[in-house]
Amino acid sequence: MGTTNGLGPTVRPDLGTGHGAPLMIEYPNGHGSGHAGNATSRERQLAEDAKGITEGRQAKALTAVTAAGPDGLVVSELELILAVGHGQASSALSHLHRAQKVVRLKDRRNKQELYVVPDYVNGRKESPYNPRLNRKHPKFYADATVLKAMEEANLRTDRETYNSIRKFLEALP
Numbered sequence: 001m002g003t004t005n006g007l008g009p010t011v012r013p014d015l016g017t018g019h020g021a022p023l024m025i026e027y028p029n030g031h032g033s034g035h036a037g038n039a040t041s042r043e044r045q046l047a048e049d050a051k052g053i054t055e056g057r058q059a060k061a062l063t064a065v066t067a068a069g070p071d072g073l074v075v076s077e078l079e080l081i082l083a084v085g086h087g088q089a090s091s092a093l094s095h096l097h098r099a100q101k102v103v104r105l106k107d108r109r110n111k112q113e114l115y116v117v118p119d120y121v122n123g124r125k126e127s128p129y130n131p132r133l134n135r136k137h138p139k140f141y142a143d144a145t146v147l148k149a150m151e152e153a154n155l156r157t158d159r160e161t162y163n164s165i166r167k168f169l170e171a172l173p
Contacts, residue, residue: 038170041087054092057082061092062117065102070120072105074112097129104129138169 048054064081065073073081078089093115096102105114106125113127141149146165150157155165 057084057088058092058095061089062096062101065093065096065115066117068116070116070122072107072109072114072116072120074109074114076110076112078115094129138172141169 045054048057060082061078064078068077073093075086075090075093078084078093079086082089082092093102093104097104097115101117102115103118103121104127105116105121106127107114143162146169147157147162150162150165155161
């Protein structure tokens with residue numbers, strides 16, 4: 001194990017903290033780096049985005065993909081390198097892919113597509129980024145939108161009912 005850098009123990013101390021290397025300052029979906037749809041995950045996302053942890057993770061991910069050379073990395077390998085969970089590793093690679101810092105290939109290892117830096121594509125078939133931006137998930141509806149829909153459905157608009165509706169929206173796939 002590597003040293004502690006304020007983000008917990010690192011597996012690869014040579015990757016450093018990555019702070020000060022912003023990669024995704026603006027997120028196209030307007031909702032930050034992303035979360036799993038529940039309140040705990042959303043709180044984590046907001047805190048990590050605000051503290052620069054997300055940008056640091058993306059910088060480390062880019063360093064790791066670059067270091068992997070033409071062999072590239074898959075998400076599960078990045079999880080081990082950064083000592084993070086699947087969602088955080090996948091999110092970092094997705095944002096780098098969207099920002100065109102890395103390329104996702106159709107080539108697979110361990111049933112996962114490979115990520116390489118553009119210099120290492122070497123004519124291999126790419127797997128394009130397919131944004132879901134046009135499909136706004138109901139969990140992202142503004143409070144006013146949810147309350148208006150509740151009124152139109154003749155539902156009570158008290159806090160308890162609103163919280164139940166919001167919980168229902170967040171549970172939707």
